[in-house]
Amino acid sequence: MSAEARLREQLCELAASLFQRGLTHGSTGNISARCEDGGLLVSPTGTSFGRLDPGRLARFDASGRHVGGDAPTKEMPLHRAFYDTRDGTGAVVHLHSCHSVALSMLPVDDPQNWLPPATPYAIMLLGKVTLLPYFRPGDAAMGDAVRGLNGRRAAVMLANHGPVVAGRTPEAACNAVEELEATARLALMLRGLPAQMLDAAQVADLVRVNRIEWED
Incomplete structure (x- = not known):
């Protein structure tokens, strides 16, 4: 099996796993990955993560x-914005996961550090x-908003829409978006309770030890 064939299979397997566990639903969500030749494999429009066909994934060459x-x-503008602005991006996943969407609809102290x-x-x-x-789904302005971050974020939350x-x-990418949804769920479960979050020193320690991007 070629590297591209394996990648096609992997994208469909990961998408099906996300769907089966309720992290996206219906025909919502999309996923893409970089091929060895610099092109992209992308989930088709209007398809369910639970029923993606490896042979029908959209294929783009290195010139787009x-x-x-x-x-x-x-x-696609949303996906391209990450590939174009973040070196090393090999995949992008967008879900309509319930808890993260719910949390995005509530007041927030710092939109730049939402979670x-x-x-x-x-x-x-x-x-x-x-x-x-x-943003309206499909609006190219979503991609412009990601480009405006100049590669400083590996993850964004689209208000009333999804991560x-x-x-x-x-x-x-799938592991990370699952962690985002799990954290949003915790935040909703604890809302209004005297929960003890990590303090600034503990966060700074994680950032230092793990060399995490933490720009404002």
């Missing part, structure tokens, strides 16, 4: 031309997560 497979997700420091794992896997404002996470590999 659609050269095979079905028509890609309408969120609360409930556990060390979200900090280690995601760094800071920026809450972006609401988008970039990683070096498809598995890393």
Whole structure:
């Protein structure tokens, strides 16, 4: 099996796992990955993560031309923004996960550091997560908003919509977006309670030891 064939299979397996565990639903969500030749494989528009076909993934060449497979997700500007601004991005995943969407609809103290420091794992896997404002699905302005971050974020939260996470590999991106959803769920469970989050010194220690990107 070629490297691209393995990558096609992996994307579909990871997407199915996310779907089966309720992290996205219906025909929501999209996923992409960088191929060895610099092109992209992208989930098609209007497809379910539970039923992706490896042979029908949209294929782009290194110059960005659609050269095979079905028509890609309408969120291509969002995916391209991460590939173009973050060196080492090998995959991008966007979900409509319930708890993170719910948390995005509540008041927030700092949109540039939206996710609360409930556990060390979200900090280690995601760094800071920026809450972006609401955009109509498919609006190219979402990509512009990500580009405006100049590569400083591996993850953003689209208000009233869902999280988008970039990683070096498809598995890393999926692990990170799952951590984001789990942290959002914790935040909702603890809302209004005297919960003890990680303090500034503990966060700074994680950032230093793990060499985490932590720019404002």
